[in-house]
Amino acid sequence: MKSKTAKMSVTLPVEGMTCASCVVRVEKALRKTEGVEGAAVNFATETVSVDYDDSKTDLKRLAASVEEAGYRLVLPLREEGEESHSGVSGMILSGTGGKKSELARDFLLSVLLTVPILALSMMEMLPRATNVLPVSGQMIHVLMLFATTVVMVVPGRRFFKGALKLAAHGSADMNTLVAIGTGAAYAYSVAVVMVPGVLNPAGEPHVYFDTSAGIITLILLGRFLEARAKAKTRNVLTALLGLQPKSARIVRDNVITDLPLDQIRKGDIVLIRPGEKIPVDGLIRSGSSTVDESMVTGESLPIQKTSGEQVVGGTINKSGSIEVEATAVGKESLVAQIVKLVEQAQGSKASVQSVADKIAGIFVPAVVSIAIVTFLVWYFVIGVSFPAAMVNFIAVLIIACPCALGLATPTAIIVGTGRAARQGILIKDAGSLERLRSVNVAVLDKTGTMTEGKPAVTNVDYFDGWKESDVLQLAAGIERRSEH
Numbered sequence: 001m002k003s004k005t006a007k008m009s010v011t012l013p014v015e016g017m018t019c020a021s022c023v024v025r026v027e028k029a030l031r032k033t034e035g036v037e038g039a040a041v042n043f044a045t046e047t048v049s050v051d052y053d054d055s056k057t058d059l060k061r062l063a064a065s066v067e068e069a070g071y072r073l074v075l076p077l078r079e080e081g082e083e084s085h086s087g088v089s090g091m092i093l094s095g096t097g098g099k100k101s102e103l104a105r106d107f108l109l110s111v112l113l114t115v116p117i118l119a120l121s122m123m124e125m126l127p128r129a130t131n132v133l134p135v136s137g138q139m140i141h142v143l144m145l146f147a148t149t150v151v152m153v154v155p156g157r158r159f160f161k162g163a164l165k166l167a168a169h170g171s172a173d174m175n176t177l178v179a180i181g182t183g184a185a186y187a188y189s190v191a192v193v194m195v196p197g198v199l200n201p202a203g204e205p206h207v208y209f210d211t212s213a214g215i216i217t218l219i220l221l222g223r224f225l226e227a228r229a230k231a232k233t234r235n236v237l238t239a240l241l242g243l244q245p246k247s248a249r250i251v252r253d254n255v256i257t258d259l260p261l262d263q264i265r266k267g268d269i270v271l272i273r274p275g276e277k278i279p280v281d282g283l284i285r286s287g288s289s290t291v292d293e294s295m296v297t298g299e300s301l302p303i304q305k306t307s308g309e310q311v312v313g314g315t316i317n318k319s320g321s322i323e324v325e326a327t328a329v330g331k332e333s334l335v336a337q338i339v340k341l342v343e344q345a346q347g348s349k350a351s352v353q354s355v356a357d358k359i360a361g362i363f364v365p366a367v368v369s370i371a372i373v374t375f376l377v378w379y380f381v382i383g384v385s386f387p388a389a390m391v392n393f394i395a396v397l398i399i400a401c402p403c404a405l406g407l408a409t410p411t412a413i414i415v416g417t418g419r420a421a422r423q424g425i426l427i428k429d430a431g432s433l434e435r436l437r438s439v440n441v442a443v444l445d446k447t448g449t450m451t452e453g454k455p456a457v458t459n460v461d462y463f464d465g466w467k468e469s470d471v472l473q474l475a476a477g478i479e480r481r482s483e484h
């Protein structure tokens with residue numbers, strides 16, 4: 001039975017977001033849902049963290065709210081409320097590998113078609129080039145039409161699908177800007193080719209296939225680079241998960257069995273031999289050993305551990321065989337808590353990002369309005385030709401498309417926290433990272449150990465006629481029979 005005040009927190013992937021304005025819509029849709037106390041989207045990781053009262057709502061209702069806004073909330077495979085013992089964030093490992101591969105294929109196809117489109121367009125502008133070409137100007141336009149159509153339909157389909165999907169929900173985002181801009185240039189050019197002399201009867205027909213194909217190619221490049229950056233940010237969390245072994249050797253009914261880590265339960269007795277990683281957090285019930293805990297404490301020297309003392313999963317059992325009673329498994333383990341802390345830090349927002357998100361909420365409608373006004377002024381007030389007014393209309397839309405406004409801040413946060421985690425520094429949230437800019441000096445007490453966990457000889461001092469090689473030989477001879 002659910003309690004009256006069952007507070008829950010969950011972080012789930014969101015599909016379909018392409019810009020900062022999407023962030024605002026997803027957060028707004030979730031916050032309007034009854035029982036939701038807070039929602040924060042991280043555009044860089046494409047996830048949303050939701051705090052809610054599960055006596056008033058559940059994950060299916062949250063997913064429905066996001067669906068109504070035009071996006072998809074990816075729910076966990078396990079049933080709501082079922083505990084996961086495999087530990088941590090299976091979603092981390094899913095990553096964006098497939099998405100990045102698809103983007104890479106589409107970008108490559110777009111480049112292969114756009115380069116000849118641009119070449120034909122440039123040659124057409126040269127006065128003598130058309131005389132040496134084996135085809136007529138009309139045939140050049142037909143070839144450009146064919147190649148651009150493939151770019152629009154295959155690599156560029158994502159922009160039009162995204163725009164139409166959001167239009168059905170009465171919304172717009174960066175896909176809308178790309179679709180309108182490239183679509184307008186493409187539609188005008190098709191009309192010029194199919195019905196020559198109608199749109200521009202006074203002069204030579206001008207087509208803008210190179211504009212449509214070039215814009216799609218450049219924006220695909222930007223999205224591919226974004227996807228690659230997002231995939232790299234997950235490497236830190238994946239490395240943290242890799243600190244624990246994949247299986248454990250447990251003793252049940254006096255029988256030793258190797259089991260996957262997600263099948264280990266509290267109270268199981270785990271047998272750990274010298275040189276093996278400790279798979280779970282627990283208490284030593286039998287045996288003694290030295291344990292390398294440098295990954296937790298930073299202390300390079302192994303710590304002597306005996307019966308009744310605690311060990312941490314992911315640390316290394318060095319010298320003896322021990323039996324450990326599991327006291328924390330899965331998401332309760334220290335490694336899982338570290339991963340969760342890094343995830344929360346990467347998903348948190350700095351104060352400057354809140355300002356960017358507010359601007360992004362009105363960004364796309366404002367850009368579309370400005371583009372329409374630009375076209376009307378140039379065509380009706382200034383009196384330029386229809387093609388010239390259309391080019392200015394497209395320019396306003398396309399300049400706004402990359403939307404670095406919404407990506408720069410979350411990307412900086414995720415890179416900063418990830419880089420710190422690789423160096424063994426855990427940052428609590430984006431606010432702490434933002435305040436760190438004003439820190440000039442960090443003071444540690446004698447227990448604030450900061451080491452790499454790998455002792456090394458940095459220099460050798462010798463005197464009274466000794467040579468450095470002699471000192472090193474003696475040190476090496478002593479070290480051969482030492483545990484250090």
